[in-house]
Structures are given as C-alpha cells and as structure tokens.
Amino acid sequence: MGGSLSIDKDFDWAKLSSITAYNRVHLTRVEDTDSSPNESLEFTYDQTSHQVTQELRLASPGGDRLNWIIGAYYFYEKVDYNNQYDSLRALRPSFGFDPSFGILFADHFFHQKNWAYAAFGRADYAITDKLKLTAGLRYTYERKTYSENIALVEPTFSVPVVDVAGKISNGNVSGDIIANYQITPDAMVYASVSRGFKSGGVNGGVVFDPAEVTTFTPETITSYEAGVKYQTPDHRLTLNVSGFYYDYKDLQVYSLLQPAGGGIPKQLLDNAATARVYGLEGSSALAITKNIRFRGSLGLLSAKFTDYRSESAANDYTGNTLARAPKLTASLGLDASTPISSNLALFGSFDASYRTKVFFYPNNDPRFEQPGYWMSNARIAIGSQTKTWQVALWGKNIFNKKYYRDIVDFTNYGFTEPAVGEPATYGVEATFHF
Numbered sequence: 001m002g003g004s005l006s007i008d009k010d011f012d013w014a015k016l017s018s019i020t021a022y023n024r025v026h027l028t029r030v031e032d033t034d035s036s037p038n039e040s041l042e043f044t045y046d047q048t049s050h051q052v053t054q055e056l057r058l059a060s061p062g063g064d065r066l067n068w069i070i071g072a073y074y075f076y077e078k079v080d081y082n083n084q085y086d087s088l089r090a091l092r093p094s095f096g097f098d099p100s101f102g103i104l105f106a107d108h109f110f111h112q113k114n115w116a117y118a119a120f121g122r123a124d125y126a127i128t129d130k131l132k133l134t135a136g137l138r139y140t141y142e143r144k145t146y147s148e149n150i151a152l153v154e155p156t157f158s159v160p161v162v163d164v165a166g167k168i169s170n171g172n173v174s175g176d177i178i179a180n181y182q183i184t185p186d187a188m189v190y191a192s193v194s195r196g197f198k199s200g201g202v203n204g205g206v207v208f209d210p211a212e213v214t215t216f217t218p219e220t221i222t223s224y225e226a227g228v229k230y231q232t233p234d235h236r237l238t239l240n241v242s243g244f245y246y247d248y249k250d251l252q253v254y255s256l257l258q259p260a261g262g263g264i265p266k267q268l269l270d271n272a273a274t275a276r277v278y279g280l281e282g283s284s285a286l287a288i289t290k291n292i293r294f295r296g297s298l299g300l301l302s303a304k305f306t307d308y309r310s311e312s313a314a315n316d317y318t319g320n321t322l323a324r325a326p327k328l329t330a331s332l333g334l335d336a337s338t339p340i341s342s343n344l345a346l347f348g349s350f351d352a353s354y355r356t357k358v359f360f361y362p363n364n365d366p367r368f369e370q371p372g373y374w375m376s377n378a379r380i381a382i383g384s385q386t387k388t389w390q391v392a393l394w395g396k397n398i399f400n401k402k403y404y405r406d407i408v409d410f411t412n413y414g415f416t417e418p419a420v421g422e423p424a425t426y427g428v429e430a431t432f433h434f
Contacts, residue, residue, distance in 0.1 A: 001025075002051075017057045025049050033410070033417060039089040041413055046082040051075070068123040074116070081110035085206055088413075097154055099208070102412065106161075107153050110204040112146040130182045137175040144168050146202045148213055164213045172197045172218055186233055191226040198252060205267030216271050222247045236287040246277040253308070253362050254323075258412050265409060272308035272362075275322060277301070291337045295351075299329040305362065320364045326355040326372070345385040347392075352376040360407050367416070368407045375401055389432045400424035 002023035009016040027047045034040040057071035088103040095103055122136035150162035176194030183189060198219040207213060227242030250271040257266045279301040287293045303325035308317040333351035340346050356372040359365070376398050383390030400423055408417040 015059050019055045021053045023051045034413065034415060042086040044084040048080045050078045065126045070121040073118040077114040079112045081108065083108040099152055104152050106206060107151050108206045109149040112144060114144050116140060116142045132180045134178040139173050141171045142169060142199055144201060148204060150206060161208050162210050162213060164210050168200060168215055170200055170218055187230045189228045193224055195222050203269055207266055212266060216252055216269050217250050219252045220249045238285045241282045243280050244278060248275040251275045255362060256409050258409065270310055272305050274307040275305045277303040293335045295333040297331045301325060301327055315363065317362045320362055321359055323360055323362055324358050326358050328356045330354045339385060343384055344382060347381040350378045368409060370404050373401055373403050391430045394427055394429065396425045397422060398424055
C-alpha cells in the first residue's frame with residue numbers, strides 16, 4: 001500500500017519540483033523448507049516495512065548549452081521482523097528439547113529504523129556541437145538504529161539467547177563525469193568515470209550468539225567505461241560496443257554458513273576488502289529486409305575477489321569468482337513479419353540466450369553451482385499492419401530447460417534446497433493501442 005504526491009512550479013529561469021511518497025509492505029509466508037512430509041525445518045516469516053521519502057529538485061528549463069539540476073532528498077524507513085524457526089520437530093518425541101543438536105523452536109524479533117539525507121547536483125555542458133561533458137555530485141548521510149531479540153521457546157519455559165541493540169552512521173560522496181563525442185550524426189563515442197556506494201548495515205538474520213550480530217560497512221565502487229554507438233545512415237545496422245572496469249572496496253558479500261555444532265545455518269553479510277570486475281559487451285541489430293531483422297549480443301566478464309579474508313567465516317576467498325557472475329553471456333534473435341491481407345499481418349519472433357556456469361556462494365563450492373545453459377522463447381501474433389492491435393501466442397523456455405535460480409545449503413540437515421527456474425510456460429495475450 002502506498003501513494004505519492006508531485007507538485008511542480010514553473011519559473012522563467014527554472015522549475016521547482018516536490019515529490020512526496022509513502023509505502024507500506026507486509027509479508028507473511030510459511031515455508032516448508034525441507035519440502036518433505038517430515039517436519040524437519042519449517043520457517044514462518046512475518047515482516048513489515050514503512051517508508052517515507054521526500055525529494056525537492058530545482059532544474060533549469062533545458063535545451064541550452066548549459067543545463068543543470070540541484071536538489072535534496074530525505075528517506076525514512078522502519079522495518080519489523082517477527083519470525084519463527086521450527087527445527088527438527090519430528091525428533092522431539094525421541095530426544096526432546098536439545099538446542100545443541102538443533103532440536104528447537106526459536107522466536108526472532110528484529111527492529112530497525114533508517115534515516116538518510118542527501119544533497120545533489122548535476123550539470124551538462126556542450127563544449128562544442130559535437131562534444132558534451134556531464135558531471136554530477138552527491139553527498140549522503142545515513143543513520144540506523146537496530147535491536148534484535150531471539151529466544152528459544154518451549155511450552156513451559158523460554159530461554160533468551162540474543163538481546164542486542166546498537167546504531168551505525170556514515171557519510172559518503174558519490175558522483176560521475178561523462179564525455180560524449182558525436183563523430184558523425186550516426187556515430188558516437190563516450191567515456192565515463194563514476195563512484196557509487198551501497199549502504200552499510202547490520203546482520204539481522206537468525207543467530208544464537210550475540211557476538212554474531214555483526215555490522216557491515218558501506219560498499220564503494222569506482223567504475224570506468226568507454227564505448228561506441230553506431231548506426232548506418234539507412235538505420236539497417238546498429239552496433240554498440242563497450243568495455244568496463246569496476247574497482248570494488250568493501251564489497252558486500254552474502255554467505256550461508258553451517259554451524260560446526262549443527263542447527264540452523266547462519267546468514268552472513270560481510271565485506272570483501274577488494275574485488276575487481278572487468279569485461280566487454282556488444283550488441284547489434286541488422287535489418288535484412290523491411291520485415292526481417294536479426295539481433296544479437298555478447299558479453300565477456302571476469303569477476304574476482306582480489307582480497308577477501310572473511311573473519312566471520314574463517315576462510316580466505318581471495319581469487320574466487322564472485323557469485324552469480326557468468327564468464328560469457330550471449331543471445332540471438334529474429335523478428336519477422338509478413339502481410340496476409342490489406343490490413344492484417346503475421347508477426348513472429350524467436351530468441352535464444354546462453355550463459356556459462358555460475359556459483360551461488362563465494363566459496364565456489366561445486367555443489368552449489370549452475371552449469372551453463374541455453375534458454376529459448378518464441379512469440380507469434382496476428383494483428384493490424386500498423387500494430388494498433390495484436391493477438392499473440394507466446395512461449396517462454398519453450399524447450400523446458402531445467403535450471404536453478406539458487407541452491408540453499410542445509411547440509412547440517414542432510415539436504416540442499418534448490419530454487420528451480422520457471423519451466424516451459426505458454427500464454428495468450430491481446431494488446432490494443434489507442
């Protein structure tokens with residue numbers, strides 16, 4: 001549930017805008033984590049968040065050699081978790097309450113408030129008719145308070161195990177510089193340098209040791225990118241090529257750790273000191289005729305931890321590949337149409353995409369990887385030649401390729417929990433444009 005209010009005021013020299021928004025989300029979910037008739041591991045999630053944002057912007061009218069915008073931003077969020085974790089209930093008749101063996105029922109309460117304040121500015125300047133520079137700068141200050149309570153709950157008693165509270169705050173400067181040069185009306189080269197960040201925070205997952213309620217620092221990235229965009233004068237061929245290099249500091253990394261004594265895995269978000277990602281991307285489209293168009297893309301990626309000694313995980317992941325980072329991605333597509341009467345046309349499209357294997361965890365455990373796979377989609381439609389209306393039959397993953405979106409490690413319980421990707425899916429749709 002939510003809403004927003006926008007107010008604009010035009011002056012001769014600038015435009016003042018105000019955007020106010022509120023959003024509330026409530027999630028309740030019961031999860032049979034072991035996905036079996038056994039009552040081995042069952043989670044109940046009850047989570048609520050409230051957000052309020054306010055942004056003020058003052059912008060030049062635009063269309064001049066120099067264009068600019070300045071503004072301020074406010075963000076407030078309150079998050080409440082009330083979760084329950086039921087572990088190895090099926091063993092209770094034989095062993096009773098035994099937290100050391102993971103036989104327990106836990107109540108988990110987590111409360112957090114976030115405040116963020118930012119001031120920003122951005123300007124672009126056309127040095128010549130072909131060369132334009134753009135620069136932006138933003139300062140953000142954030143403050144968070146949190147509390148976490150976890151107790152082992154039984155019918156006749158309760159054992160508090162975690163009761164902690166704290167606060168964190170940080171400030172950050174981010175921005176970018178971009179240069180665009182229009183070589184010809186159909187060709188442009190560009191280069192950019194930018195710096196961004198992701199907020200720090202606290203691990204609010206279920207733990208059974210107060211010392212494991214750890215905080216993580218903001219993540220920063222300095223990125224460098226250059227590329228070219230080209231289109232033939234007749235618009236039949238489009239080609240885009242770019243190269244990039246990302247330098248991460250304090251990269252935030254998620255892990256799921258198995259406690260040495262057994263029991264519910266520990267969710268950990270901590271910082272890798274440094275990581276680097278670089279690669280090349282290209283995309284192209286070629287119109288063979290007015291009604292037939294081929295398209296394709298290719299991506300090459302190298303993503304490695306250059307320094308990651310996880311103190312909480314007691315492991316050195318330096319040199320490992322980042323999670324969910326395929327070394328190669330590629331796609332091919334075909335779009336075609338043909339008239340079947342004076343007003344009607346038949347439209348068809350097919351695309352296939354490929355990605356090499358990815359790891360789901362930073363330890364690069366081969367038990368938790370998704371091998372490379374192809375995915376294919378298709379669509380056929382009949383409609384007006386002007387595309388004002390269409391009725392289409394579509395299919396996704398039409399060859400029913402089995403793949404995993406994630407694999408969760410529950411080794412201590414004797415199983416893993418794969419999240420299977422969408423199977424072959426088909427549907428019918430109708431579109432109308434007025």
